[in-house]
Amino acid sequence: MTWSIVARDPDTGHLGIAVASRFFAVGAAVPYMRGRIGAIATQAFVSPLYGTDGLALLSEGHSPDEIIAILTGRDDGAQQRQMHLVDAEGRNAAFTGAKCIDWAGHLVDDNVSVAGNMLAGPEVIAESLRVYKETSGAPLAERLLAAMDAGEAAGGDKRGRQSAALKIYRDQDYVWLDIRADDHLAPLAELRRLYAVAQERFLHVAETMPTRDNPHGLTDRRLIDEKIAALEAARIAEGRPSPSFATPLKPA
Numbered sequence: 001m002t003w004s005i006v007a008r009d010p011d012t013g014h015l016g017i018a019v020a021s022r023f024f025a026v027g028a029a030v031p032y033m034r035g036r037i038g039a040i041a042t043q044a045f046v047s048p049l050y051g052t053d054g055l056a057l058l059s060e061g062h063s064p065d066e067i068i069a070i071l072t073g074r075d076d077g078a079q080q081r082q083m084h085l086v087d088a089e090g091r092n093a094a095f096t097g098a099k100c101i102d103w104a105g106h107l108v109d110d111n112v113s114v115a116g117n118m119l120a121g122p123e124v125i126a127e128s129l130r131v132y133k134e135t136s137g138a139p140l141a142e143r144l145l146a147a148m149d150a151g152e153a154a155g156g157d158k159r160g161r162q163s164a165a166l167k168i169y170r171d172q173d174y175v176w177l178d179i180r181a182d183d184h185l186a187p188l189a190e191l192r193r194l195y196a197v198a199q200e201r202f203l204h205v206a207e208t209m210p211t212r213d214n215p216h217g218l219t220d221r222r223l224i225d226e227k228i229a230a231l232e233a234a235r236i237a238e239g240r241p242s243p244s245f246a247t248p249l250k251p252a
Contacts, residue, residue, distance in 0.1 A: 038087040
């Protein structure tokens with residue numbers, strides 16, 4: 001009862017999933033990812049094993065097509081399920097079981113796929129894919145949000161809306177951005193607000209975190225404090241309101 005987009009940015013290798021549904025906390029059930037490994041969305045009659053075991057199979061070198069064959073071949077409930085995935089090399093595949101509730105289907109393109117079930121119609125995923133491709137060059141998070149907005153404008157989940165999520169991994173085992181609206185009247189709009197809030201401080205702090213290539217990270221917090229203060233001062237000077245519900249910090 002969901003539609004989602006799974007993508008790999010070919011310029012950076014970053015992986016992302018965005019999802020929306022008339023279902024509580026869809027972000028807790030659908031997306032599975034690991035940096036330098038791949039991204040998987042499991043939906044319809046969700047099987048978490050499609051996510052956990054799928055990532056394990058990707059790490060062993062299996063192709064997305066092979067993984068779908070393995071996971072659905074051992075599962076008597078596969079025809080009620082849907083999954084799509086992309087690996088760290090950009091290879092991707094999708095599966096929609098014959099018993100998924102109409103409208104159900106998927107589209108696969110270079111480094112991206114869109115899939116959904118119980119949708120208003122095929123235009124939901126078609127518009128999501130079209131807008132994702134048309135926003136090439138924009139940051140991955142913004143492309144995913146734009147794609148989901150387009151799908152919602154085309155009808156989205158035919159039962160309505162309740163939750164949405166956006167998750168992005170870079171080249172690490174830990175997530176770079178993970179935002180969710182678990183129970184909201186306008187969950188995609190709430191994701192956009194949360195993404196704007198994340199850009200105020202969170203994503204700048206995320207740049208300081210240790211990585212495989214730099215296990216020390218950035219330890220001089222003055223550099224990040226100065227950057228955040230400058231951005232906040234520019235926002236105030238331009239008269240832009242803070243997207244956060246919290247009281248904004250005064251610039252240093």
